[in-house]
Amino acid sequence: MKKILFIFTLVVSAGLSAQNSVKDDLTLIQDIYGKSKKQVVTEYLQLSEPQATAFQEIYDAYEVGRKELGQKKVLIIEDYAKNYQSLTDEKAAELTEANLKNGQEFDKLLAKTFSKAKKAIGGKNAAKFVQLEQYLQTTIRGELQNSIPFIDELEKTKTAKATAATLQKG
Structure with missing residues (x-):
């Protein structure tokens, strides 16, 4: 829980610039694979x-689109962080809808890229690219x-600590 609070605090205080999400994708991939x-x-395909x-x-065009969608995702996360303490039903729904739309746009981009790649490098190689990309994106996500933090997680933790403190006194 402390890790979540620490990272969430960093997210809020850092302001998450669109070019520097919680942990930049490329840095994360380099951390995992050293590349x-x-x-x-390139090595996988x-x-x-x-x-x-x-x-x-095709790959360069895909990366431009993927990074744009990543920037939108960062803005959604920033909005969530900014509104976390006072999240209303309406704001929670708005953020969830934006997040779902972002995921759909990513899937459309990947499908479009697969279609183009299939023509250029064949079905098996295009499938390998999609499989790798989905794996990398799942790891990043x-x-x-x-x-x-989950919605209301911090509040529940605070309430649980207050209850425990009361029980210890009693």
Whole structure:
């Protein structure tokens, strides 16, 4: 719980710039694999030179879109952090809808990229890319999710501590 509170405090106080989320994707991937994301993708796909050249433009366009969606996700998290202590039903619904829409947009981007990649590098290689990308994004989302408290978590913890303190006195 202390870890969650510490990280959440960092999220709120740092202001989470759009280019520097809780832990930047690339830094996280480098921490996990000791390589840049591009290196991980390149090594995993092992494309021939003509395929690699054809895929590079598709991958670059995908990364631009993915980073834009990542920036939107950061803004949603910042909004959540800013409103966490006084979260209303309306604000909770608004943030959840924005988060779900962001996830849908990411899925659309990945599907569009798969379609283009399939034509350029074949179905199996395109599937390998999607599988790797989903794995990396799941890892990143897991790290991010672990750093964000659940709605009312802090309040429940505060209430539980107050109850325990009362019981100790009594």
